[in-house]
Each structure stands twice: as C-alpha cells, then as structure tokens.
Amino acid sequence: MKIHIIGGSGSGKTYLADKLSKEYGITHYDLDELQWDNKADSYGVKRNAEERQEILEDILENEQWIIEGVYYKWCKQCFADADKIYLLQVPRRVYIYRIVKRFLKRKLGLEKGKKETIRSLIHLIKWADIYEKNDMIEIKKILERYKDKVMII
Template identity: 30%
Template sequence: MKIMIIGSSGSGKSTFARELGKITSYPILHLDKVFHKYPSEIAREKLREATRIFIFQNENVIIDGNYGSTLDERLPFADEVIWLKTPRLKTTFRVIKRSIKSRVFGKNRPDIAEEFKEKWDKEYLEFLKFVWTFPEKEFPQIEQKIKEFNVESKVIILKNRKDKEKYLANYGRKAKN
C-alpha cells in the first residue's frame, strides 16, 4: 500500500503520517526532511530522487508532504491519497506556533531536516502568505494533477480532527483483521 498525505503547511500532515505509521508500521518519507537538507538550487531534484528511491525500495509507504512540483513522482504509484483540507486560519496559526516553539526550544520538529534553521525574515513572511493563500492558489493545481493521473477515486479528504481520528480508527481496525 502506497499512501500519499498532502495538504497545506500546518494542516497536520506530518503528525498524521506518524500516527498512521504507528498503526501500519509502514516506513515514512517526510519530504520536508529531504527538501530542507539541501541548498535550494538542488533541493527539488534531490526530493524527486529520494521519492523515486523510497517508492521503489518499499512495498508499503507513507509519503508526507505536498511539494506540488513533485506530485508527478508520487501520484502514479498512490493506492491512497489523503488530502488534509484544514482551514487556513488553523494552518497559519499552527505554522506560527511551531515557529515560536522552534525558536524558544531551539530544536526542529522531527519531520524536518536538522540543517534547517527558520528565520523570521521576509522569506518567512512570504511563506506565511503562501500558507494563507494555499486554498486559492494550490488547490486547483492539486486537483488538476489528481485528474491528470486519474486518481480521483483514491482521494480521501479529511477536513478536521474528527475526520482524522475516524480514519485512523478505521485503519486500525483493518490492520488488526
């Protein structure tokens, strides 16, 4: 089973991937961990390469991350695409909250490269704008890719904590049988 988890930054993809990984014991590829390990000029190609290798080396996988420019590396192999459509206010709040926690405690979250050091600068403000405008700007592109690779029937949309908990509980029951 190859499971792709997509959605805006701050939607809870990485947390959800870890929770699903506990239930399934599937290996997880956190795309942020790969992308932020390299300089920007080679990061996308390294991300594509790592994704290909991970998919071909593992029968069962969970891939956590959006990176629209690399969806074509993942969607053709997806058995399930979990799209976390969390409201923009919540995603933006979560991104700011994790940035503050990272600054206060001085360590990154487990799903991001150790080399990554977030700065509160113009680039960070642009990132927050990206998160805020994600539904308008990125959803149509994701929908187009989903149609292009004919995986509409494999998409599961989860909008809130209750949806996520229900999905995980159902998956847990399936895993036990």
C-alpha cells in the first residue's frame, strides 16, 4: 500500500500518518524532513533541491510507504504512484488551535520539533491561511486526474 496524505499545517496529516503506519506496519515519511535542513543552526533553512529529490526517489522505490506533507509542486510522482491519496481540510479555528498547541508543546519540551520562535509561529499561521485559500485550489486541480483514489476528509 502506498498512501499520500496532503493538507495544510495543523490539518492532522502527521496524526493520520502515524495511526495508519502503526495499524498497517508501513513506514511513514514526513515531507518536512525532505524540505528542511533540520540540522542547520537556525530555523527555516531549506535542503538542496537535488538532495531532496534524491531522497524522495529513494522513498518512492519502496513497495509500501505513507508520505505526508503540505508540498505538491515537487511531489507529483508521489500522487501518481500512490494507491490512496487523503486530502485533509479543517476549519481555520481548528488548524490555528493545533498549530499553537504544537508550538507550545515544543517550547515546553513535551514534543520533539524544530527551533521555532514566536515570529515563526505568526508567519506559519499567516502561511497556513494563504495555503488554505490559494494552494488548496491548485492541489485540487492536480488531484482531479487521480479522483478515483482521492478521499477528501
């Protein structure tokens, strides 16, 4: 089984991916790990595009996978290869609550995470709003060709 989960920040992608991974014994890959250099000294440093593509191609070669993330422009092969695509959409109040909750858990050391700041939190909320208004339209257009394997939640 190859599953791709896409949705905005705070939509529940990681939660769903973790549940499916445990239930079916399939490795879960977070596209943020491909996009961002989490070993960098500061928050928000992108990984080299060629390196990111190499890692993605290695993942796609596996017989089974669960891939989740907000990205779609460089993930078209993921959609083509997936057996099932879950598109997650939640109301604004829900994703903002989840983004802030995650931020606080990370700051308190209750959850592993990136080196976020209040400034990056505000930026993420603004970004999430734009993603839901603009990117989601483009994502739905891309996924139209895969409508037989897309489930919108």
